Amino acid sequence: MxxxxxxxxxxxxxxxxxxxxxxxxxxxxxxxxxxxxxxxxxxxxxxxxxxxxxxxxxxxxxxxxxxxxxxxxxxxxxxxxxxxxxxxxxxxxxxxxxxxxxxxxxxxxxxxxxxxxxxFSAEEPDVTEGPETFNMEIMNTDFSGPAPSLTFKLGSSIPVRATVEPWSHRPLRIYLESCVFATDADISRATQVHPIIANAGCLMESKAGNSSFLPRQRPDEIRLYLEAFKFALGEKIFLHCDLEAFAVQSLNMDRKACHYVQEQHRWELLDDPSQSYACSCCDSTCLWRTDAMMDGVSARKVLGPFVIVENDSQSSASLDTLSSTERGLGEFPVWLLVVAIVALLVTVMGVLAVSYYLCFWRGGRMGYRPSRDLLTKY
Missing domain, CATH: 2.60.40.3210 (Zona pellucida, ZP-N domain)
Known part of the structure; x- marks a missing residue:
């Protein structure tokens, strides 16, 4: 170089x-x-x-x-x-x-x-880029078009798609070598950084949360869902990714897309689950050859900004539309409810006691009158 x-x-x-x-x-x-x-x-x-x-x-x-x-x-x-x-x-x-x-x-x-x-130029690109065109964007949930909003609720999915358009007619397969979340488009100025994909293609967030790669539609496209987790809530977030593309050929440790299958407690290779041994290094450190890029092309892309917000902050506006009755019920103090229940039980017990006294005890003896004759007879 x-x-x-x-x-x-x-x-x-x-x-x-x-x-x-x-x-x-x-x-x-x-x-x-x-x-x-x-x-x-x-x-x-x-x-x-x-x-x-x-x-x-x-x-x-x-x-x-x-x-x-x-x-x-x-x-x-x-x-x-x-x-x-x-x-x-x-x-x-x-x-x-x-x-x-x-x-x-x-x-x-x-x-x-x-x-x-x-x-050398005053500032030369720090990756090897060929005439191929790399693209990366945030999509809507079915990947039919761009996302209608770049604000995502905590726990929701962020659909991401990356593609490569080859200059010639040779077919290429695209990979995400590494990705990180950062709070700035310039990673050196970011106040927070979190790895998303590391170890040459391991989707680390698939083990920590519900992120995953999706089945490929074609070799020159890769799709994934990223779970919106607690990272820089309410701040602008950027996704920094290193993309690679190689001629379609047999897979190896240097060219992989691995995600963790929670139900099976194991890493799986996206393109051929039968060769998931290629993902065995995802929990440690994956080593790759220094000549891994000799027959491929690469680019760096920065996606964003987008924002992750807590569900409560998104629903605060809807709370304002509740009726006064609904708000009063929702904000009813628990201790007051307990006092009301106890008072109701005491009242019911009192009513039952009075009823018993009037109907059975006093009422059964109302016709009783001691006879003076019987009292003075003896």
Missing amino acids: ISARLLLMFVATTMAQKDFSIDCGIDDWVTVRWRPGLDFSQKVDPSRALLGNCPPRSLVSKDTLLFRALLHDCGFIKQVVAGQVTYSNMLIYERRPGLPFISQSIQCVYDLPVGEESA
């Missing part, structure tokens, strides 16, 4: 330099070791960590993550200024709910050989 022969320097902007190291190689690879610096009560969870939009390769110790990636992958941003080419990215660790995520920016800066600067 680059032919720079001299590694000028690397810069790593972190909150704690001792917890971070980076090796910017001259072979287009970057290796990062990162200790997020969690509390003693928290264990490092690799599934919560990302380099751009790529998961770590491994956990090299109980608290240190290892990333290894190509500089044209994982969302690296490339800039060429004054004879130098800079690759920038962001390390992100999502802590437990309620706590802010941890982030650290990284940079690799190379010196360009004389005469090669003209080969």
